[in-house]
Amino acid sequence: MSKAEEAKKTITIENVVASTAIGQEIDLKSVTLALEGADYDPEQFPGLVYRTKDPKTAALIFRSGKIVCTGAKSIEDVDRGLKKVFKKIASVGIKVDPNPEITVQNIVASADLGSVLNLNAIAIGLGLENIEYEPEQFPGLVYRLDSPKVVVLLFGSGKLVVTGGKKPKDAEEAVERIVKELEGLALL
Amino acid sequence: RLRKWQRRIRVSNATERNLAFALSELDRMASALGLPRNIRETSAVVYRKAVTKNLIRGRSIEGVAAAALYAACRQNGVPRTLDEIAEVSRVSRKEIGRTYRFISRELGLKLMPTSPIDYVPRFCSGLNLKGEVQSRAVEILRQAAEKELTSGRGPTGVAAAAIYISSILCGERRTQREVANVAGVTEVTIRNRYKELAEELDIEIIL
């Protein structure tokens, strides 16, 4: 089996960020009082923070009725988490759009290339103008891909992080491209 | 028409005033760090290029000046850490690093990450260590680079560990605390790095 396929199998979605809207204005003050565990400090941030335990997510609820959901480990968990948030909001007497459109904004995934990497050599191989590698500031090498449009963080251990994608396939394509590029440079 | 001219003169004055301020700022920081004239000149060149490419927009003159100085040190092979630059700057280390990455990319500086080897002469003289200790530390770092022991590690920490080992091998032992203070890292970091180097390079250290 190719290294690209081996690496793809190690892909783990670590975080999914999504946005939606209930189609109704919300009085955050009263919702804060009605919901236990709701954090709302308008001086610090305009959104109300509400956390769900299963799935473990954090929802940012705004006055406009727009909501941001973060922390989910899968797109399915985003839906499950938001369902719970919607029910909570509805239980406080607020009308909720029965079919809210949920948009995935970002997916963070991790993976393992299976062998250690020489980041200095990779920096030269990929081209110093295409990467950012400042070990004094951060141990990872930053590589931006145009297609899929994601950012990859490569580490000396061979582990990597792919972020900026909107669908799981973006991470898969990114890993495949990275593996092929590194193999082409004989650096993997 | 007259206003147009006045405006141009005003802009020109402002531009020159800003440049003069930036250059004096570069000089002030360079003096505080005891940097030689060639580095001040390099930093001035980097700063002027940044001005030419309008990279100052939305950024503070001091931030760009600090980043230009940081870049100049690296270009000349005598790097200063972001912490050292930040100490003589009015800008935070975080902003200097950010600005450096920005101008580095925009000006196409294409600088390789700082090599631990470039820190050896300065750290060694700060510890009053002779040339023999230096060359031995450099040799350790060469081997370390070949064996992939530097990927992702902070250059100062690796350099400090190599110097620590070298000082012992040369019979001019410096404590981890002394090396840590000169290199600006913690003793824990030196310990982690030197154990790794000793193990992977098969260096026996008798304390």
Place this chain on the structure above:
DNA sequence: GCTTTAAAAAGTAACTT
């Protein structure tokens, strides 16, 4: 640009035990 959320990677740092 900042503020807040979540999560991973690996290195470094700052505390406590």
Place this chain on the structure above:
DNA sequence: AAGTTACTTTGAAAAGC
């Protein structure tokens, strides 16, 4: 010296300063 917590980097949305 070991453990814990926390900060560095990346990405995106929300409303407002």
